[in-house]
Amino acid sequence: MTDVAREADVSLKTVSRVVNGVSTVDPEMAARVRAAVARLGFRRNSMARDLRTRSTSATVGLLIEDLANPFYAGIAAAAAQCALENDTLLITASSEEDADRERRLLLQMCERRVDGLLVVPAGSTADHVYLRTEIEMGTPAVFLDRPPTNVRADTVLIDNAAGARSAIEHLTARGHERIGVLSDWLSIHPMSERLSAAEAALERAGAPYRPDLIRFGLHHVPDTEAAVEEMLTGPQPPTALFALNNRLTLGVLSALNRLGRDVAVVGFDDFETAGLMAYPLTVVSYDARAMGRIGAELLFERIGGDASRPRTVVIPTTLVEHSGAVRPAPPAPARD
Amino acid sequence: MTDVAREADVSLKTVSRVVNGVSTVDPEMAARVRAAVARLGFRRNSMARDLRTRSTSATVGLLIEDLANPFYAGIAAAAAQCALENDTLLITASSEEDADRERRLLLQMCERRVDGLLVVPAGSTADHVYLRTEIEMGTPAVFLDRPPTNVRADTVLIDNAAGARSAIEHLTARGHERIGVLSDWLSIHPMSERLSAAEAALERAGAPYRPDLIRFGLHHVPDTEAAVEEMLTGPQPPTALFALNNRLTLGVLSALNRLGRDVAVVGFDDFETAGLMAYPLTVVSYDARAMGRIGAELLFERIGGDASRPRTVVIPTTLVEHSGAVRPAPPAPARD
Numbered sequence: 001m002t003d004v005a006r007e008a009d010v011s012l013k014t015v016s017r018v019v020n021g022v023s024t025v026d027p028e029m030a031a032r033v034r035a036a037v038a039r040l041g042f043r044r045n046s047m048a049r050d051l052r053t054r055s056t057s058a059t060v061g062l063l064i065e066d067l068a069n070p071f072y073a074g075i076a077a078a079a080a081q082c083a084l085e086n087d088t089l090l091i092t093a094s095s096e097e098d099a100d101r102e103r104r105l106l107l108q109m110c111e112r113r114v115d116g117l118l119v120v121p122a123g124s125t126a127d128h129v130y131l132r133t134e135i136e137m138g139t140p141a142v143f144l145d146r147p148p149t150n151v152r153a154d155t156v157l158i159d160n161a162a163g164a165r166s167a168i169e170h171l172t173a174r175g176h177e178r179i180g181v182l183s184d185w186l187s188i189h190p191m192s193e194r195l196s197a198a199e200a201a202l203e204r205a206g207a208p209y210r211p212d213l214i215r216f217g218l219h220h221v222p223d224t225e226a227a228v229e230e231m232l233t234g235p236q237p238p239t240a241l242f243a244l245n246n247r248l249t250l251g252v253l254s255a256l257n258r259l260g261r262d263v264a265v266v267g268f269d270d271f272e273t274a275g276l277m278a279y280p281l282t283v284v285s286y287d288a289r290a291m292g293r294i295g296a297e298l299l300f301e302r303i304g305g306d307a308s309r310p311r312t313v314v315i316p317t318t319l320v321e322h323s324g325a326v327r328p329a330p331p332a333p334a335r336d
Numbered sequence: 337m338t339d340v341a342r343e344a345d346v347s348l349k350t351v352s353r354v355v356n357g358v359s360t361v362d363p364e365m366a367a368r369v370r371a372a373v374a375r376l377g378f379r380r381n382s383m384a385r386d387l388r389t390r391s392t393s394a395t396v397g398l399l400i401e402d403l404a405n406p407f408y409a410g411i412a413a414a415a416a417q418c419a420l421e422n423d424t425l426l427i428t429a430s431s432e433e434d435a436d437r438e439r440r441l442l443l444q445m446c447e448r449r450v451d452g453l454l455v456v457p458a459g460s461t462a463d464h465v466y467l468r469t470e471i472e473m474g475t476p477a478v479f480l481d482r483p484p485t486n487v488r489a490d491t492v493l494i495d496n497a498a499g500a501r502s503a504i505e506h507l508t509a510r511g512h513e514r515i516g517v518l519s520d521w522l523s524i525h526p527m528s529e530r531l532s533a534a535e536a537a538l539e540r541a542g543a544p545y546r547p548d549l550i551r552f553g554l555h556h557v558p559d560t561e562a563a564v565e566e567m568l569t570g571p572q573p574p575t576a577l578f579a580l581n582n583r584l585t586l587g588v589l590s591a592l593n594r595l596g597r598d599v600a601v602v603g604f605d606d607f608e609t610a611g612l613m614a615y616p617l618t619v620v621s622y623d624a625r626a627m628g629r630i631g632a633e634l635l636f637e638r639i640g641g642d643a644s645r646p647r648t649v650v651i652p653t654t655l656v657e658h659s660g661a662v663r664p665a666p667p668a669p670a671r672d
Contacts, residue, residue: 057448058444058448059395059427059448061425066413067403067409067412067413067416068406068409068410068412068413068625069409070404070406070409073403073404073405073406073409073412074404076403076404076409076412076428077402077403077404077430080403080428080429080430081430084429084441087444089397089427089429089441089444089445089448090427090428090429091395091425091426091427091428092412092416092426092427092428093416093420093425093426094413094416094417105420105425108394108423108425109425112393112394112395112425250608250609250612253612253661254611254612257611257612257661257662260662260664261664262663262664271609272586273586273607273609273612273613275590275593276586276589276590276593276609276613276614276615277609277612277613277614277661278612278613278614278660278661278662278663279612279661279663289404324614324663325589325593325613325614325615326593326596326614327598327614327615327660328596328597328598
């Protein structure tokens with residue numbers, strides 16, 4: 001930090017404020033600090049590499065939205081396995097879609113001197129400029145599921161547009177044109193990508209525009225249930241529903257069951273019990289563990305010194321039709 | 337370590353081998369080393385506490401079987417939240433039920449100087465004597481779901497016996513006496529507890545002993561499916577099945593669906609989609625997140641200096657009857 005202050009010709013305090021992402025720093029001064037960090041960073045990186053055998057913490061950090069959600073649990077399990085193969089342990093924390101919490105947790109990880117970061121950015125408006133210095137100072141970051149804001153780094157994404165398109169085309173090919181779409185917060189990158197692609201596919205199929213059939217901001221299961229109920233009890237109810245993530249799909253199925261209604265359902269994200277539901281369910285499936293594995297592999301390449309251009313890896317999706325479990329005729333009497 | 341070697345009158349190398357749990361050390365010497373550690377441990381602990389503000393790593397380790405299993409993901413999420421409230425981050429790793437892997441991961445965590453350990457012991461025969469020294473040297477451990485072997489420490493368990501008993505009583509009260517029981521490896525403590533309690537309840541209910549209806553060692557879904565198929569296609573098939581964990585329950589439901597059969601099912605462990613299955617499903621439910629939260633709370637009390645007698649907390653179970661989702665009559669035609 002002292003070197004950076006000297007190089008940028010600013011006070012140590014200013015360097016510290018820039019490093020910590022304090023937004024009230026004079027932009028020109030902040031730019032000077034960042035330029036100095038970038039100039040010094042290269043040297044530091046090589047130094048860090050030379051020292052790695054004795055100075056590494058042999059931990060990497062993973063920040064996800066919610067460890068208890070099976071989508072993220074799969075990512076965490078795959079990342080932990082890849083870390084282990086690199087003699088490294090994984091620190092895990094949940095942002096709960098809160099940008100302040102995300103920032104606090106990531107900086108705590110950096111304080112613990114993690115060797116690198118795997119980050120699913122929080123869906124609330126986030127700015128990752130505070131990570132820029134950490135990255136330039138030699139703590140690489142790889143972003144998962146959602147691209148970073150104001151920082152360049154390796155990113156692993158799902159092919160959200162192709163997945164959403166295939167879901168709508170599946171439904172329109174079966175004659176549906178009143179298709180309800182349910183989305184989480186649009187500040188979550190995959191949600192806005194999926195919704196845009198779904199709308200474009202509906203447009204291409206010539207489906208009439210029905211804004212009342214597009215519902216977003218549904219982050220909790222009860223909100224989703226209420227939205228489905230409203231749609232289905234309206235004057236021209238949808239004949240099909242497309243839920244943009246696994247939590248929304250559960251809300252849809254639960255609402256259908258409560259209402260005793262049956263409409264075609266497609267959900268983004270496959271899940272373990274999808275084939276055992278009472279309702280046939282088509283899902284946009286992809287290899288969620290691959291996101292954790294590929295992300296961790298990219299990170300360890302960076303930790304190993306790879307200084308090439310930032311990469312974006314896109315994981316393909318496929319449509320899987322689960323036919324639904326069917327309960328047969330009532331069981332034989334219990335007593336012989 | 338030098339102090340311990342002097343106190344125990346053995347070489348530094350011997351201390352190191354005992355600390356690392358090498359089993360070829362002369363037992364008498366090993367006992368001397370442990371006694372020395374215990375004598376010195378108290379002093380070290382107090383020293384460690386005094387130094388804590390500057391020497392803590394502010395991380396704790398959590399070792400579970402498989403981060404991707406929703407049961408463990410819930411524990412991890414709750415433990416991470418409690419850690420965060422204590423300004424501490426959580427290192428997570430999966431043992432995959434392998435005792436060697438468990439031991440390697442826990443010692444790696446200790447090398448990273450974690451402040452404490454949360455451990456779900458691997459189901460293969462494990463001996464936690466190697467942790468005894470770590471615990472006595474001031475790294476407390478709390479065991480979750482399964483008690484430790486050869487070491488005394490706080491433990492959080494589920495009331496497996498009461499849960500299994502209530503499951504069998506639920507079935508026998510409904511007239512079932514040919515009840516198939518499906519278990520994972522019996523080296524996994526909750527499995528043997530649940531199976532013993534189930535057998536005792538069957539005995540009390542006067543159900544005839546049918547060893548062909550008790551199947552254990554089923555660790556993967558395909559094994560479970562095959563066991564269910566064998567039972568149901570046998571001469572006197574069960575009219576009810578009791579699956580001793582969530583993975584086994586999925587195998588049972590999947591087998592029933594494939595065979596087009598319907599028998600009463602009770603499963604240990606509730607799960608998010610349990611109420612949306614085509615089959616009515618009764619589950620032995622409990623607060624899985626409480627296990628993570630209570631375990632972490634106990635750990636932070638120990639880290640904070642609590643040196644009281646080791647405690648065992650038992651989490652109660654309740655029986656929850658999910659009525660199963662019912663798909664209504666075929667949907668209205670898609671086109672208006």
